[in-house]
Amino acid sequence: MSEIVRKYYDENAEQEWKRLQDPYSKIEFEGTMYLINKYFPKVGAVCDIGAGPGRYSIELIKKGYNTTLLEFSNKELEIAKEKIQELDLVAEAFHCRDARDLSVFTDNQFDALLVMGPLYHLINKEDRRKVLEESYRVLKPNGVAIIAYINSWGAIKAGISEFPESYSNIDALYKYLGEQSLSADVGFTECYFTTPPKALEEVADAGFDIVSYAGVEGFAAGFSNEIIKLYNENPEAYMNIVKASAENCESPQFRDATEHLHIVVHKNRK
Template sequence: MSEVVRGYYDEHALQEWHRLDDPYSRIEFMSTLTLLRRYLPTSGHVCDIGSGPGKYAIELLKQGYQATLFELSARELELAQIKIQEAGLHAEDYICEDARNLHVLNSSFYDAVLVLGPLYHVRNLVERHSIIQEAFRVLKPGGVAIFSYINAWGVLKAGVSEFSEAYRDIEYIYDYLQEIELDENRGFTECYFATPVEARAEVLQGGFEIVTYAGAEGFLAGMRTDVTRLYREDRTVYDNLLQAASDTCESPQYRDATEHLVIVAVKRHGD
């Protein structure tokens, strides 16, 4: 990732810690935890690549996994250490490094790897392929990888309520029907948005077998305003929707049109 991306996350470390507590982003968090529960091995070494301030690592540590945090932003990694210590937990290691430099990790060591953010920000295809191939290398045979992409199709839908003024230019709408690269002036920082077709193809080209994929926001995708209103006005309805959306995040009728696409893949024995 570039210094632009590093600078963004250094500056917004605390915001990233709170982001997944937002009523709408909580759907993404709960759906991802659902996938971890369904598909990760029951124990072992996990490398959280692009760990941010440690939200997922803390959940893994609570469940008894041996977790290594691998993060570009020194400030986010420092915050993760603080939060993990406050929770009375202990991580296996903290590595402050760019996800394009996974060669520093040992081969065939991890039972699972999470790549839940870096691929959002690597606009170079060769570099994305390298990250996926390196994730394959560091996994044990039979190990599970979980990759997350920002889905251009889902962003297009969310934009109707979140940035509809941009659609005064009709070409802007059609841009989101294909993969798209944004600089910090158009995206929240330097970004790469995939389509589900392209994202799955990249993971397969990395040597993995895809087990399943999910749309993190499920049937609530693009409904930030309504979801937030229900959180404030009717917590029972909100909680029920949150549970149902996370439980059904793999449903094919929803998963191709959500903002976050999550792919579960495996390194088969003998690979």
């Protein structure tokens, strides 16, 4: 990942901690936790690759996993250390490094992996391949990983409420129907959007077996303004939507059109 991406997350580290607390992003969080609870082994060593400020790592530690954090942004990692310490929790290790190089870990070290974030920002296919191959290497045979991408098909839907002005250009709108590599001038920083078929193919080509995939915002995807309004005006209805969206995030009728695509994979014993 580039220094542009590192700078963005260093400068927005505190905001990234707060992000998953907002009413709409909480749906993403709960969808991800649903997949963790459903597919991860009940015990073992887990590495959170692209751990950010530690939101998911904290939950993994609470569940009893021996949790290692790896994060590109030192500022994000410092927040994770502080938050984990404040909660009197203990992580196995903290590593500030690029996800393309996991040489600090041995082969077959982890029972499960979260790979959430690195693939959002690697524009070159070869770089994404390095992340996937390294993740495969450090995962134990029979291990499980959840690998995340930003989904173009969900982004075009979300854009109706979040950035409709960009749709004044029909060519720009149609770009969201396929792969996109965005510069920092266009995206929130340098970022990569793709479609579910392309993401699934990329992950399978790295050797993983696809178990399932999900759109973690579920049927609530693209309705951020409405979700926030509901959170303020009808908390009971809001919580029902959060729960039902998470529990149905793998449903075919929803999963191809959400912003965050999570692919659940398995490493076969060979």
